[in-house]
């Protein structure tokens with residue numbers, strides 16, 4: 001058996017819009033996802049997060065399930081418009097109370113809360129009034145919102161994540177338009193990304209200056225798949241490196257190295273905004289740990305300019321900016337999301353991050369898979385999911401052995417939930433949700449988790 005360090009953080013992750021429901025309960029304001037879901041054709045089967053798994057009303061049951069399945073930590077996000085219905089100004093005390101109750105319930109069960117401030121549900125008011133992430137004013141609004149959260153919850157919450165996957169907000173929300181706020185542009189992603197980084201840094205500044213006594217840690221969670229060079233050629237190796245820099249380097253380089261990757265500056269010209277010297281100072285070092293959401297791997301090859309203005313394959317970002325061709329090996333197994341299961345890509349990515357950013361503490365804040373799980377005789381046998389987790393956890397173990405400072409791992413996810421534009425058609429959970437009755441049925445992986453966590457090993 002491969003054993004993990006005793007203090008390894010074993011958790012599961014969720015986000016507010018994907019599980020809470022209660023979309024207009026107790027004074028919550030609308031978010032851009034509430035609005036986006038109301039546009040016909042944007043979400044598969046016209047699904048919405050209006051009810052989701054009704055976690056807002058059933059969180060106690062959910063916390064008890066987390067406990068029963070052995071989880072020691074739980075990553076959830078705060079819905080900004082639930083606590084600040086207009087994004088700023090008047091506080092909704094009932095929203096605050098909900099998160100107080102959730103945090104208290106977790107602590108009562110010895111489960112460490114890990115709190116994300118922004119998992120994509122921007123208050124709609126801020127989008128309508130000032131174009132959300134496209135306006136620099138968002139930086140201050142986010143810092144104020146963060147201050148409120150530190151003030152109200154920081155006595156009990158010691159692990160904070162400012163932003164979940166700014167790449168997705170930028171590319172899927174402002175480039176391809178497939179996620180809220182649904183904008184399509186080849187320059188707005190870089191402007192939105194710029195403000196996301198500044199907002200992160202502003203929130204961390206508030207935390208370090210005003211709440212240092214709370215002795216918490218704070219960082220950002222970035223998504224990144226591994227990019228393996230298709231061949232040994234220098235061109236393909238460079239293409240794979242470039243793809244990683246456009247993916248995670250975009251957000252991590254400023255935080256760890258003080259500025260955007262050189263290759264992005266060269267290729268994007270004035271579509272990539274610049275940081276002032278003062279901003280660079282604030283941004284550099286603004287992360288106590290590296291949060292990584294990792295799901296899959298693709299081959300990367302030099303494209304030799306063939307796809308100028310061309311299409312996007314998978315998680316390629318704006319491919320014409322990178323000139324990278326992405327592909328997968330036909331022999332790789334695919335999840336229901338059509339993402340390839342390639343555990344060795346995880347080990348390689350952890351090594352790449354460690355080398356580039358001088359061995360930071362890393363938490364895998366999401367990793368998981370969707371499968372077409374079926375209930376048979378009252379049970380779900382999700383053996384593929386168990387294999388997936390075993391493979392990726394072994395990959396993590398290997399990384400730790402080779403010197404990576406991996407401190408924790410969060411499975412995505414505890415429950416089947418609203419999978420954004422795919423609605424409820426994809427099942428990522430280790431608990432099955434019957435969306436008619438909202439009943440939770442543990443899958444085989446739930447029992448497996450309990451064993452892994454109690455043994456600290458795979």
Ligand code: GAL
Pocket residue numbers: 015018164165168223293366412419420428
């Ligand atoms: C991540 C995201 C989650 C979840 C997951 C599975 O990008 O943070 O909210 O949807 O992917 O697709």
